[in-house]
Amino acid sequence: MPDFRFWHYDGVTAVRRSVLLRPAGDGFWLEEPESGWTGAHTRWSDLTVIGAEADRSVYGNSAIPGWRMGFSGEAPDGIAAHLPRGERYGRWIDRFGFWPAAGVFTVIAALVVWGALAAPGVIAPLIPRSWENRMGDAMVGDFGGRFCRTPAGDAALQALVAQVDPRHEARQVALANIPIVNAVTLPGGRIILFDGLLQQARSPDEVAGVLGHELGHVRHRDTMTGLVRQLGLSVVLGGLGGNTGAYLNGVLAMSYGRDAESAADGVAIDQMREARISPAATAAFFERIGGKEEGREAQAMTWLSSHPLSAERRRRFAAAVKPGSAYRPALDQAQWQALRGSCAADPKAAKFWGEGF
Template sequence: MTVSPLWHYDGVTAVRRNVLVRADGTGFHLEEPDSGWAGVPVQWADLTVIGAEKGRSAYGHRTLAGWRMGFSGEPPAEIAAHLPRAKRYGRWIDRFGFWPAAGAFTLVAGLVVWGAAEAPGVIAPLIPQSWENRMGDAMVGDFGGRVCHTPAGDAALRALVRRVDPRGEAREVALANIPLVNAVTLPGGRIILFDGLVQQAGSADEVAGVLGHELGHVRHRDTMAGLVRQLGLSVVLGGFGGNGGSYLNGVLSLSYGRDAESAADAVAIDQMRDAAISPAGTAAFFARMGGKGEAARAEQAMTWLSSHPLSTARRKRFEQAIRPGAAYRPALDRAQWTALRSACASDPLVAKAWGRDF
């Protein structure tokens, strides 16, 4: 088969030749009839695409430096079938096509995002409890000098914990002299109530609801899952060596996710039901903190920790958990509630501690 004409540089001289192609199955050679010049045999498989646009194309050789041939028009049909195709996107995208490749990429990206979101929840339960406990113990050190203790206040807090957590799932519940409307669950089953929360609460029932919610995070090990998601497994594991206190800010800024928050609310409602504590107090707490309006105020910026968005839906859930005619009892009696609220102010060792670092 002879095809003409096309241009060619042999890579040895700078002469541009107008040549013919003489094909013979798996390869071809070029020749210039006017001068009698003939090129070396070339295999079709050795051709590479230099450039290909509509009406023009150029090809090189895999091993012959400077070797070039090209068509000023479309290659004839009898030779076009042997020429390599230009790679528009690159490798496997050209092989399978743009849209199939785009679909595959979207699927893989979705799996990666899903894995990043779900993997921490799978990994966290596999972390030895002893390691998590050591990390939480180290973090408690960052609250040094702020944990409030009075005989009556400690007794009231223990009474509240016995009501909400009768099985002792939380390793420790403490009250810290920090004037923020907050509570935090540390690794290892430690719950810290902030005095600002106790002072803003209208009753011990409201604090019981918050404590029950934090107990849900303890039960589901949400703090560890959040730390793995936020900091990475290797960083979290590095904290078990005794430096876990440096990760306290990470815990304070954790966002557990809607499902985890909903599951923690469910634990709070169950624990309060079993303890005969009315969920009406927690609903009232949500109403004050998050706004009671059904539209514009349904999602306000005020939060009990940035990780606990207060919403109308959450308030309604606690309201719907109220059982008409149930024999509810206050979470604490009047004297106990007074002792808990005055614990930080009555402890001279922590009365001004929060102002040093927070």
């Protein structure tokens, strides 16, 4: 032990010293016999590990910035017993081992992700309606004056809403001059039908099915739940590198979106049954927009889609048709033509390709 040499920087000068370590009580002295230099008494507890490898170990002093002490090889037992041990992964990870710690982290991460997915369904209903309404009112402004309004068209739309939503669960149903075959539900019970949907539909019964579907989102507060879930997933998965977090976020959110879409279809079928509107037209609508897709490839694509397969939706609406039922059209022919022609007849409705989109 007396001949075991350390190198040392005292943190004050740039002089590298070749020293011997002399244990003394709760610490030690460092001495350089050639020059007669002796350092201040250092406690073992003040030592910190800077680097500890098989052939080289370096220590610092928590009380003196810049203080360094190191050696090559293995220290004698009498000294090694007092030196702090290097931490490869972290204190408690080194204590339990890498793989057990990795297992614990995996379980915790799974629970956190599950919480981010499941909690929104509990949190969203607790959000005050007034907050949700204000959020939806703000989002309506993004449509930039593209709402179509004519006296006859408005009357037809209200007649359709009265049948599908007799309990007035939706705060507003409007028609926007957007040539996309779609409809959206905003927070606060606002439903917006796109003109592209009306032009693609062959009967008001098809639109009634879509409206009933959007009413399902209003009833279940799916839009608010989705916003809360996206926020939670963004926080939980934001630490993943590159695009990994964004991709995983999207897939997880879309899988829950499919559940919400399927439940909304159930509401549509119930509302159409109550209004005595045949779901056969909605089944035909899904068949036209891709309801014949079948096979393993189509099934696999459901993992990358926020909606169930159109073929599945077609079969569900078709199965809801009750033979012998006294169905009636959602609108008469004059009302249907007035509704479909609203955007073309309203000179104030902004065009889709104008400023803002």
